[in-house]
Amino acid sequence: MKNKEGWDGKLRMEPQAVISNPEALEDSDYSDPDAPPVEEIDADEDLLADEDPNTEEIDMKLCFRQNQITKIDFPPNIAASITELDLYDNLISHIKGLDEFRDLTSLDLSFNKIKHIKNVAHLTKLTDIFFVQNKISRIEGLETLTQLRNLELGANKIREIENLETLTALEELWLGKNKITEMKNLDHLTSLRILSIQSNRLTNLTGLSSLPQLEELYFSHNAVTDLSGLESNTGLRVLDFSNNQVSNLAHLSSLTNLEELWASNNQLSSFEEVERELKDKEKLETVYFEGNPLQTAGPAVYRNKVRLALPRIKQIDATFVRV
CATH class of the missing domain: 3.80.10.10 (Ribonuclease Inhibitor)
Structure with missing residues (x-):
């Protein structure tokens, strides 16, 4: 119930903060003599306390x-x-x-x-x-x-x-x-x-012949059509040319140290060529051919054909081969 002024008969008081020492607002150096003592916190541990000052x-x-x-x-x-x-x-x-x-x-x-x-x-x-x-x-x-x-x-x-x-x-x-x-x-x-030069605008691999120590080369997502230019890079262990336009594996005969070949999403179509160019690579353990006609033309037999062509292989695409 409320009266015509809207009052419900209850007494309410607005909350007010009472400052017992208003002088503190004006004096930055004010100190209350009755205040409790300030708690002192120990300094952080010196992590170098036990170190020899003569060390480097x-x-x-x-x-x-x-x-x-x-x-x-x-x-x-x-x-x-x-x-x-x-x-x-x-x-x-x-x-x-x-x-x-x-x-x-x-x-x-x-x-x-x-x-x-x-x-x-x-x-x-x-x-x-x-x-x-x-x-x-x-x-x-x-x-x-x-x-x-x-x-x-x-x-x-x-x-x-x-x-x-x-x-x-x-x-x-x-x-x-x-x-x-x-x-x-x-x-x-x-x-x-x-050397990683992925996702650029390359169309060929010229310019690598003077890099005798090159072990890993990544040039996926470019527009390279063939692998000529790699003949001198005999130390290559990892070669990634996924997502290019390569249609054959020529020019890899000298790369006897290859361990991983990433060739997904290109135009490779011949299992005979895979065997001819890669079977002699004794260190080769991993190949990626998914997204090529090798795989898309016959997905049900694709893995078995790769295993027959490369019997020493340990991984085909993302799947390990059971020996």
Whole structure:
């Protein structure tokens, strides 16, 4: 029940906070003499307390993955002690602020917004550098990094392989998902073991003859029609040319060290050719032929025919072969 003013007969009072020491609002140094003593918290454990001060400096890694960092800005005394800096998946658009990181051996700036490789020339101790998924259109600014072992530039906007002549120690080069049309300027990379150039615009394999140490080659999702150009790469263990337009296995006779052959989704149609070109590969254990006429023309007998052609094989596509 309520009266005509809407009152239900109950007495209500609005909650009010009463400040017993209002002077504290005006005086930043105010201290209440009657307040309970402040609890003191022990300092964190010193992880280096038992270390010998005469030992060499400890390598340190600084990792700030998946944040919203827009620029590299660290105190110089911290930067000088860092050997690995990981700023993967941030909002960095310009490479600046690395002047004091002179002992860096690994730098990861993947998944940022970088358009140009700059201001890393002084980082001459770098062995690994990662620029995956940025907006880089040119390979540049790396000439002084002669100790570089691993260079990752996948998922950028690179159209040409260039400016790698001084990187003779490079062992791994990752260039997948760019706009590269030909493999060139690789002659000086005589230590290269792994080359990944998947999802580009290649139509042939010229430019690989000067890579005697090459062990793994990945060029799936291109427009290559034949395998000519691999004859000199006799150290290849892994060859991936899935999702191209290759119609025959010619030019593989010299690759006696092959262990894995990934050839899914091409135009291979002859089991006789599979046997002729691959049966002598004593180290070959894995083959992928799914998506070729070899498989699509007779899926029920496909696996047995591969086993008959290659009796030593241990894996056909994603399935292990029962010996």
